Amino acid sequence: MDSYEGVDKLRLGEVPDPRPGAGEVLLQIRFAALNPADAFLAQAMYPANPPLPHILGRDGVGEVLEVGSGVEHVRVGQMVGILRCKAGVETWGTLAEKTVVLAASTAPVPDGWSLEEMAGAPLVFLTAWQALTQWSDPPAPPREGSVLLVTGASGGVGAASVLLGKSMGLRVVALSRSAEKGATLKALGADFVFDPNDAKLRKNISAAIAPGKVDIVVDNVGGPLFNQVVALLGYGGRISVVGRSGGPVPEFNTASLFFRRNRIGGVAVADYTPESAGVTWQEIVDRLNAIGKRPVVDSIFAFEDVKAAFARLAQGPMGKVLVR
Ligand SMILES: NC(=O)c1ccc[n+]([C@@H]2O[C@H](COP(=O)([O-])OP(=O)(O)OC[C@H]3O[C@@H](n4cnc5c(N)ncnc54)[C@H](OP(=O)(O)O)[C@@H]3O)[C@@H](O)[C@H]2O)c1
Numbered sequence: 001m002d003s004y005e006g007v008d009k010l011r012l013g014e015v016p017d018p019r020p021g022a023g024e025v026l027l028q029i030r031f032a033a034l035n036p037a038d039a040f041l042a043q044a045m046y047p048a049n050p051p052l053p054h055i056l057g058r059d060g061v062g063e064v065l066e067v068g069s070g071v072e073h074v075r076v077g078q079m080v081g082i083l084r085c086k087a088g089v090e091t092w093g094t095l096a097e098k099t100v101v102l103a104a105s106t107a108p109v110p111d112g113w114s115l116e117e118m119a120g121a122p123l124v125f126l127t128a129w130q131a132l133t134q135w136s137d138p139p140a141p142p143r144e145g146s147v148l149l150v151t152g153a154s155g156g157v158g159a160a161s162v163l164l165g166k167s168m169g170l171r172v173v174a175l176s177r178s179a180e181k182g183a184t185l186k187a188l189g190a191d192f193v194f195d196p197n198d199a200k201l202r203k204n205i206s207a208a209i210a211p212g213k214v215d216i217v218v219d220n221v222g223g224p225l226f227n228q229v230v231a232l233l234g235y236g237g238r239i240s241v242v243g244r245s246g247g248p249v250p251e252f253n254t255a256s257l258f259f260r261r262n263r264i265g266g267v268a269v270a271d272y273t274p275e276s277a278g279v280t281w282q283e284i285v286d287r288l289n290a291i292g293k294r295p296v297v298d299s300i301f302a303f304e305d306v307k308a309a310f311a312r313l314a315q316g317p318m319g320k321v322l323v324r
Contacts, residue, residue: 001054004044007310010056010095012303018092018100020068025103027062027080031300032094033120034313034321035059035156036243041089048089058087059320060094061109061119071103080106081118083277084126084269095306095323104274110285113294120320121295124156125284126277127269128164131157131218131240134265144169147212149205151196151229152220154181154318157242159296161218162188167287171212173205175225181318188293196225205232213237221246227256235260242267245316300324 003009020026038056040046061081064074074080085105087093109118133139148165152158153174165172166189174190176182182193192208194201213234219226223246229239241264272280288294296319301309306323313321
């Protein structure tokens with residue numbers, strides 16, 4: 001990335017091979033995965049502004065080629081994924097043949113998982129985990145049987161929220177603008193799927209979950225949908241704000257929060273430390289294994305076709321978009 005003019009200006013180039021410092025490992029990347037934040041960063045619409053040239057890519061899976069001094073738990077030849085860290089944000093990322101990351105921010109590919117399944121999972125599952133558990137102190141899953149509403153449910157964070165929600169015994173209502181993706185979300189375990197553009201959205205969701213109400217929301221979309229989401233909350237219902245793919249919320253009325261004591265709170269995946277990400281990641285893997293589900297891969301693009309991969313992401317994928 002030579003400029004902050006967006007992912008359309010990305011260029012395939014040659015740089016010297018990076019070398020791992022103390023506590024770091026060098027990976028031969030097999031698959032990288034894209035996140036909307038990569039595209040935001042490339043347009044200077046993200047808190048981090050790394051010096052140029054920069055290499056994007058926060059997620060990926062690869063073989064350990066070399067370990068730096070002091071690295072004990074990661075060995076050469078091992079296949080590992082990357083837990084959300086500085087890679088692709090402050091340091092050069094995974095859209096490269098070779099990347100250096102902190103050894104503490106790697107995790108082995110879980111038994112039986114494909115490299116593709118691992119490549120795009122950590123960032124979105126860690127995000128979904130925080131969104132689902134942040135309303136207790138210490139963080140904990142919502143009460144079993146609670147109703148979870150997921151907006152933008154087909155996306156990376158959305159699909160992760162559906163799967164983790166089912167692993168927690170929640171009743172899951174998923175929103176997707178696409179009937180085809182809606183069918184996939186049902187297969188992933190969503191109890192109900194609705195189109196956010198349904199003119200009777202509130203009425204139809206209320207009828208589906210009656211006599212329950214929405215207890216917790218993972219909101220990836222924001223925009224005009226947000227006020228409808230607030231209106232669906234039951235007493236004490238909470239909204240974890242993850243993203244705003246639908247743009248700003250028009251005419252938000254704070255009074256909509258008073259009477260049912262509703263709460264809205266932001267989610268920041270950057271808050272994980274390598275240690276907390278490692279512990280949480282293991283819990284996520286255990287839960288997915290317990291329900292017999294795996295991360296969802298939407299599509300895989302060739303390295304040279306990274307711009308087409310970003311275009312697919314912008315369209316709205318069903319799971320993660322990968323680059324080989
Ligand atoms: N706070 C954090 O720490 C954190 C971490 C990760 C991601 N995020 C943010 O969370 C959001 C979701 O991330 P993601 O990785 O899941 O993204 P994604 O894979 O691109 O999925 C977003 C989904 O939202 C829906 N959507 C997209 N544009 C929309 C629009 N204009 N109106 C309504 N729905 C729309 C689409 O679903 P349908 O086509 O099925 O409707 C799409 O699949 C992004 O804004 C991302 O930047 C934040």
